[in-house]
Amino acid sequence: MGMAVEESQFHVLAVDDSIIDRKLIERLLKTSSYQVTTVDSGSKALEFLGLHENDRITPNETSVSPKLHQEVEVNLVITDYCMPGMSGYDLLKKIKESSSLKNIPVVIMSSEDVPSRISRCLEEGAEEFFLKPVRLSDVNKLHLMRTKCCKNIQNQETQENKESPEIQLQTAAQSNNNNKRKAIDEGISPDRTRPRYSDLTLTLTSTSLSLSTKYSPSRNSFFCDRKKLSEIPAEYQVVLWYEN
Amino acid sequence: MEIVGQLQKQYVDFITSLFREAYLDDQYVQLQKLQDDSNPEFVVEVVSIFFEDSEKLLNDLASSLQQQVVDFKKVDGYVHQFKGSSSSVGAQRVKNACVDFKNFCEEKNLDGCLRFLNLVKQEFYLVKNKLETLLRLEQQILQAGGMVPPLE
Numbered sequence A: 001m002g003m004a005v006e007e008s009q010f011h012v013l014a015v016d017d018s019i020i021d022r023k024l025i026e027r028l029l030k031t032s033s034y035q036v037t038t039v040d041s042g043s044k045a046l047e048f049l050g051l052h053e054n055d056r057i058t059p060n061e062t063s064v065s066p067k068l069h070q071e072v073e074v075n076l077v078i079t080d081y082c083m084p085g086m087s088g089y090d091l092l093k094k095i096k097e098s099s100s101l102k103n104i105p106v107v108i109m110s111s112e113d114v115p116s117r118i119s120r121c122l123e124e125g126a127e128e129f130f131l132k133p134v135r136l137s138d139v140n141k142l143h144l145m146r147t148k149c150c151k152n153i154q155n156q157e158t159q160e161n162k163e164s165p166e167i168q169l170q171t172a173a174q175s176n177n178n179n180k181r182k183a184i185d186e187g188i189s190p191d192r193t194r195p196r197y198s199d200l201t202l203t204l205t206s207t208s209l210s211l212s213t214k215y216s217p218s219r220n221s222f223f224c225d226r227k228k229l230s231e232i233p234a235e236y237q238v239v240l241w242y243e244n
Numbered sequence B: 001m002e003i004v005g006q007l008q009k010q011y012v013d014f015i016t017s018l019f020r021e022a023y024l025d026d027q028y029v030q031l032q033k034l035q036d037d038s039n040p041e042f043v044v045e046v047v048s049i050f051f052e053d054s055e056k057l058l059n060d061l062a063s064s065l066q067q068q069v070v071d072f073k074k075v076d077g078y079v080h081q082f083k084g085s086s087s088s089v090g091a092q093r094v095k096n097a098c099v100d101f102k103n104f105c106e107e108k109n110l111d112g113c114l115r116f117l118n119l120v121k122q123e124f125y126l127v128k129n130k131l132e133t134l135l136r137l138e139q140q141i142l143q144a145g146g147m148v149p150p151l152e
Helices: A019-031 A042-049 A066-071 A088-097 A115-123 A142-162 A174-185 B002-020 B026-033 B042-065 B072-089 B092-106 B110-143
Strands: A011-015 A035-039 A076-080 A106-110 A128-131 A166-170 A201-206 A209-216 A221-223
Touching (some): A011 A019, A011 A042, A019 A035, A019 B042, A019 B072, A035 A042, A042 A076, A042 A088, A076 A088, A076 A142, A088 A106, A088 A115, A106 A115, A115 A128, B026 B042, B026 B072, B042 B072, B042 B110, B072 B110, B092 B110
Parallel strands (some): A011 A076, A106 A128
Antiparallel strands (some): A201 A209, A209 A221
16 A cells, blocks of 8 residues: 555546536646546535535544545535535535545635635645646645645554554563662673573554564574464455465 | 748738737737747637637627517626637727627617617627638748748
């Protein structure tokens, strides 16, 4: 699952009920080397994003169709404000209320220069507000949102790393720190504090797993109980090495 | 080569007059900028869609204003669409007529609406005619082996 966002793969979903404006925005975006999908309504946009219009939005919402979400990644949504049915503002709200979609930057376009409309959209989380007709110079601004979007992905990555398994290598000696110190203080030969390899255990811990393995000197490998293998949660891939 | 030069001059004079008389505005220039070798027909495509779309809108406007009880919100919706599309192709006079038309919709002024439907229709057919002439000139230049002079 690559997290890198390459230049040519930045995918923009453009939403507009006007066929001419869809053609225009498509050309503008393609000229700037973005991948483009156009739809003619807010509800179709939500469908494309994998969200259904009537879904209840809950804090732990996972109503995004998993298959659709993985196949079609949208990096930015640009939408007209005035549309029959679901307005661009409604679409913006739905996206920002969705735990799975809220990090997608949304840009609003409108033919009308209404300051209260503009501030309402920006307050709701829109990145930018373009006045129509949209020009190449406007689309060039999207580049800034692109890097911001990448930063968001990077932040997510570092957060994920924090939860990655912690590997602890312990020796029997270390697990009895007090004794060790006492031994040194009492001037006991340092040889006694050197770990014996047969005492070596490797403990793998993460938020959902703690697996203890023992080192086998003869095989120079760490082993764990077969029974324990079956206790490993499903999301972890288990790779088994068998030696003849 | 003489012919190409003549056609090019004709083209420049004609398009200059269209800008001067506000039939077209800067948005048309923007459209030209989006046309390139990979999309050589872009302007023709957009303009064709505009013609088709507008005919439909004019019909919808006429029928909605002919109803026993006129739904001015609906009429306003059509005018809003027309205003948007004309603005997107750079048809300035059509757009301006739509702006005034909208005011009459808001006032629920049937007479005003009917008058402005006629005006919008008039302006549309005028600019349609001009654009067809312009695009034909472009074709002639290209067929004579010349290049269409870039705008501004």
